[in-house]
Amino acid sequence: PLIHREDYCAPVYWIRTVDLCFDLEPAKTLVTSKMQIERNSAVAHGPLRLHGEELTLLRVLINGESVSFRQEGDELVIDNAPDADFALEIRNTCAPEKNTALSGLYTSGGGFFTQCEAEGFRRITYFLDRPDVMAVYSVLLRADKARYPVLLSNGNLLEQGALDNGRHFAKWHDPFPKPSYLFALVAGDLVAREQRITTRSGKDHLLQVYVRRGDLEKTEHAMNSLIASIAWDEARFKLPLDLERFMIVGVSDFNMGAMENKGLNIFNTSALLVSPATATDADFNRIEAIVAHEYFHNWTGNRVTCRDWFQLSLKEGLTVFRDQEFSMDMAAAPSARAVKRIEDVRNLRAMQFPEDSGAMAHAVRPDSYVEINNFYTPTIYEKGAEVVRMYQTLVGREGFEKGMTLYFERHDGQAVTCDDFAAAINDANPGSELSTRLDAFKRWYSQAGTPRVQARGRFDASARTWTLDLAQANPPTPGQDDKLSQVIPVRMGLLSHAGAALPLQLQGEDAAAGTERVLVLDKAEQSFTFVGLDEAPVASLLRQFSAPVVLDDGLTDAELLVLLKFDTDAFNRWEASQRLALNRLLPVVRSGEELTLDTAYIDGMRAVLRSDQLDSAFKALALTLPSEGYIAEQLDVIDPQRIHAAVGTMQLQLARALRDDWQAAFEANQVAGGYSADPVSSGKRALANLALQMLVLDAVQTGNDIWPGRAYQRFKDAGNMTERMGALTALVFARAGLAQPALERFHALFKHEPLVIDKWFALQGRAPELDGQVFARVKQLMQHPDFSLKNPNRARSLIFSLCLFNPAAFHRTDAAGYVFWADRVLELDAINPQVAGRLARVMDRWTKLAEPYRSAAHEALARVAAKPDLSSDVREVIDRALNVE
Ligand code: ARG
Numbered sequence: 093p094l095i096h097r098e099d100y101c102a103p104v105y106w107i108r109t110v111d112l113c114f115d116l117e118p119a120k121t122l123v124t125s126k127m128q129i130e131r132n133s134a135v136a137h138g139p140l141r142l143h144g145e146e147l148t149l150l151r152v153l154i155n156g157e158s159v160s161f162r163q164e165g166d167e168l169v170i171d172n173a174p175d176a177d178f179a180l181e182i183r184n185t186c187a188p189e190k191n192t193a194l195s196g197l198y199t200s201g202g203g204f205f206t207q208c209e210a211e212g213f214r215r216i217t218y219f220l221d222r223p224d225v226m227a228v229y230s231v232l233l234r235a236d237k238a239r240y241p242v243l244l245s246n247g248n249l250l251e252q253g254a255l256d257n258g259r260h261f262a263k264w265h266d267p268f269p270k271p272s273y274l275f276a277l278v279a280g281d282l283v284a285r286e287q288r289i290t291t292r293s294g295k296d297h298l299l300q301v302y303v304r305r306g307d308l309e310k311t312e313h314a315m316n317s318l319i320a321s322i323a324w325d326e327a328r329f330k331l332p333l334d335l336e337r338f339m340i341v342g343v344s345d346f347n348m349g350a351m352e353n354k355g356l357n358i359f360n361t362s363a364l365l366v367s368p369a370t371a372t373d374a375d376f377n378r379i380e381a382i383v384a385h386e387y388f389h390n391w392t393g394n395r396v397t398c399r400d401w402f403q404l405s406l407k408e409g410l411t412v413f414r415d416q417e418f419s420m421d422m423a424a425a426p427s428a429r430a431v432k433r434i435e436d437v438r439n440l441r442a443m444q445f446p447e448d449s450g451a452m453a454h455a456v457r458p459d460s461y462v463e464i465n466n467f468y469t470p471t472i473y474e475k476g477a478e479v480v481r482m483y484q485t486l487v488g489r490e491g492f493e494k495g496m497t498l499y500f501e502r503h504d505g506q507a508v509t510c511d512d513f514a515a516a517i518n519d520a521n522p523g524s525e526l527s528t529r530l531d532a533f534k535r536w537y538s539q540a541g542t543p544r545v546q547a548r549g550r551f552d553a554s555a556r557t558w559t560l561d562l563a564q565a566n567p568p569t570p571g572q573d574d575k576l577s578q579v580i581p582v583r584m585g586l587l588s589h590a591g592a593a594l595p596l597q598l599q600g601e602d603a604a605a606g607t608e609r610v611l612v613l614d615k616a617e618q619s620f621t622f623v624g625l626d627e628a629p630v631a632s633l634l635r636q637f638s639a640p641v642v643l644d645d646g647l648t649d650a651e652l653l654v655l656l657k658f659d660t661d662a663f664n665r666w667e668a669s670q671r672l673a674l675n676r677l678l679p680v681v682r683s684g685e686e687l688t689l690d691t692a693y694i695d696g697m698r699a700v701l702r703s704d705q706l707d708s709a710f711k712a713l714a715l716t717l718p719s720e721g722y723i724a725e726q727l728d729v730i731d732p733q734r735i736h737a738a739v740g741t742m743q744l745q746l747a748r749a750l751r752d753d754w755q756a757a758f759e760a761n762q763v764a765g766g767y768s769a770d771p772v773s774s775g776k777r778a779l780a781n782l783a784l785q786m787l788v789l790d791a792v793q794t795g796n797d798i799w800p801g802r803a804y805q806r807f808k809d810a811g812n813m814t815e816r817m818g819a820l821t822a823l824v825f826a827r828a829g830l831a832q833p834a835l836e837r838f839h840a841l842f843k844h845e846p847l848v849i850d851k852w853f854a855l856q857g858r859a860p861e862l863d864g865q866v867f868a869r870v871k872q873l874m875q876h877p878d879f880s881l882k883n884p885n886r887a888r889s890l891i892f893s894l895c896l897f898n899p900a901a902f903h904r905t906d907a908a909g910y911v912f913w914a915d916r917v918l919e920l921d922a923i924n925p926q927v928a929g930r931l932a933r934v935m936d937r938w939t940k941l942a943e944p945y946r947s948a949a950h951e952a953l954a955r956v957a958a959k960p961d962l963s964s965d966v967r968e969v970i971d972r973a974l975n976v977e
């Protein structure tokens with residue numbers, strides 16, 4: 093059923109305390125739950141309705157007496173529940189080892205783990221499984237001691253000891269009231285890396301990272317990241333660690349990246365374990381960010397949580413913003429901060445922009461949903477983080493920190509809404525750019541779709557003025573035809589054609605206010621006139637990507653080259669590189685003509701590569717062409733094969749035209765000595781890898797064996813995974829003869845490292861398509877003994893790589909890609925609806941495909957839709973896709 097935000101009602105009862113007892117057995121776990129129920133007098137009396145799914149109910153007692161109840165769908169209804177406070181006791185069983193959906197209590201690698209967000213707790217026991225019901229939990233775990241020597245739950249360990257028959261117990265208590273989605277338990281044969289720390293406030297804490305035996309040495313980076321996160325949150329937002337003990341546990345079967353359960357974060361091993369030999373620089377950075385993200389949730393999410401799931405971005409957007417800020421502060425050097433910002437924006441555009449222009453487009457605070465699991469999206473997370481960033485841009489960094497302080501003063505211990513957050517930031521900043529337009533600003537929460545901003549300049553030589561005309565358009569999205577103007581902060585500067593930063597003085601102002609400022613566009617059209625200018629300037633708009641919009645600034649290639657060379661804003665320098673590439677790609681994709689790179693572009697790129705001012709990480713980003721997905725996003729009608737062909741040609745020409753410079757860059761960016769994932773060394777490795785890829789590509793085309801040979805040697809001798817993977821990628825992407833032996837060698841080397849085998853599958857799944865070979869190989873790999881659909885990481889590594897990240901291999905004129913997709917969606921849906929729902933999203937933008945793709949995609953969608961017993965996850969995605977036809 094469709095659930096509406098407007099229908100929110102406070103519950104008839106609160107649950108204030110819960111005493112849980114688990115007798116853990118894989119086939120049948122017995123759960124006893126004793127709850128103190130409080131009547132919510134603010135609401136009329138009614139039946140007690142508890143959520144419960146896939147449970148076997150054994151008994152229900154109220155104040156120790158059995159009561160009559162009925163089961164209505166997934167609800168347990170007690171019609172005659174007292175109009176007063178009472179004690180409720182429930183006893184039920186669940187079947188962890190049959191739980192392939194990985195929601196609730198499940199087994200993985202011989203241990204027990206939980207995932208309760210959003211609605212998994214109801215698969216453990218009957219409960220008011222909604223985030224506004226917050227209770228204090230006590231948990232008693234009982235299990236076989238030999239198989240499950242470690243027994244963990246939230247909070248503090250009160251007691252543990254032996255029981256009869258080789259069993260033992262542990263008793264945990266979490267003093268902080270929490271919603272059920274933050275409950276967690278773990279039981280298994282695990283070992284821990286431990287660290288004691290004393291925080292600024294002088295309190296001692298025990299930090300632990302639990303993993304399977306043998307993975308311990310891969311937890312050092314996560315531990316260091318946790319320590320850094322704790323220090324950062326205390327320094328930047330005055331938010332301390334509030335628990336004596338903070339635990340992280342790794343598990344190999346997990347639907348998402350990680351989960352912020354109070355005091356007991358549970359992580360996908362892919363988001364936790366790294367070592368130089370098995371993980372890349374990107375993995376190191378990602379893990380630092382995820383450890384920080386989950387830790388930061390302790391305040392933004394746990395201490396202050398969401399009233400209902402429509403408010404999900406209240407905690408997710410804010411926490412992503414916080415982890416992005418943390419990573420930027422960790423990067424330290426200004427250029428490294430910019431690199432992080434570029435990566436974040438690239439990710440937003442690759443994932444969120446397409447979502448916002450497809451069938452599943454939804455607001456940061458949606459109005460309705462069928463399945464909440466479908467709304468853990470780039471819009472809620474990444475666009476939500478951009479909305480928080482805009483608050484900071486409008487009230488300033490200090491103002492934002494004041495707003496955060498007020499937010500916690502007001503709402504610590506509460507379940508609140510996005511409106512409460514907006515009010516706190518606003519009330520702490522009277523007279524700010526935000527306070528004069530708060531209601532309009534909040535349209536960022538309610539309007540889906542990416543705003544388009546057009547910018548054009550007019551120079552008046554006699555008046556020495558330059559007027560910037562800004563206009564915004566907010567295109568319709570499914571269910572939202574008419575939209576109002578958004579509040580769009582435009583951070584900007586002006587450059588002379590010689591590259592100087594010009595002082596910015598608006599008409600009516602007494603003096604220039606520096607060389608960078610923020611204009612606020614809050615109407616459909618608005619003009620800003622700058623005075624005291626001797627020439628028409630080059631406008632550098634939307635610096636640091638100050639708003640999540642598509643900007644059309646009308647700049648010529650000559651002006652973009654000025655920005656590429658001289659802009660003080662590294663984000664816009666990078667943006668210029670991407671725009672110059674798009675200006676060459678889009679016309680040939682539209683016309684189907686051959687692409688021939690011009691010298692202006694090649695010289696511009698050569699200057700980047702040769703620059704002694706830019707650092708390597710930036711060069712690698714600027715010289716990487718826009719992804720095929722991002723190019724598709726620029727087009728009204730998408731022909732994935734044409735895009736692939738154009739990008740391939742451009743890559744080859746860039747490889748050839750800059751061959752000597754690639755070679756010089758490769759040689760100049762070798763990193764000697766021990767491995768460190770710091771920004772400088774990882775930047776060098778990124779550029780060396782890109783250079784090697786270009787050199788091998790060119791060599792394979794010209795029939796030269798030298799660079800493929802060198803790449804193979806580097807692959808064999810590499811001292812870390814970043815270089816090994818870089819060399820292997822170069823061979824595979826160039827289709828070098830040595831690619832196959834290298835892949836085989838790689839598999840043999842790492843056959844006991846599941847996370848590396850995921851990389852092995854993923855690389856083959858996203859290799860550039862030629863004559864259907866990649867698609868055929870993926871189908872073959874489905875039969876590989878290491879492949880399994882049951883493990884989400886493995887399923888994603890092969891199937892998502894093909895369907896989501898390899899458009900040219902997936903969108904085939906014979907429709908075989910879509911047939912493959914439909915088969916996998918149906919197959920996965922029977923195992924794990926959340927993962928299937930994500931795969932179903934591949935067809936979000938099918939209506940924009942050119943023929944014959946469009947009709948074939950429709951047919952595949954219809955075939956999935958015809959299946960009668962789809963999960964709500966897949967059903968919602970498919971229905972919405974078919975509705976936009
Ligand atoms: N709250 C987690 C995070 O962002 C995500 C968990 C969501 N899980 C799910 N099954 N929907 O850190």
Ligand code: ZN
Binds near residue numbers: 385389407408411
């Ligand atoms: Zn989160």
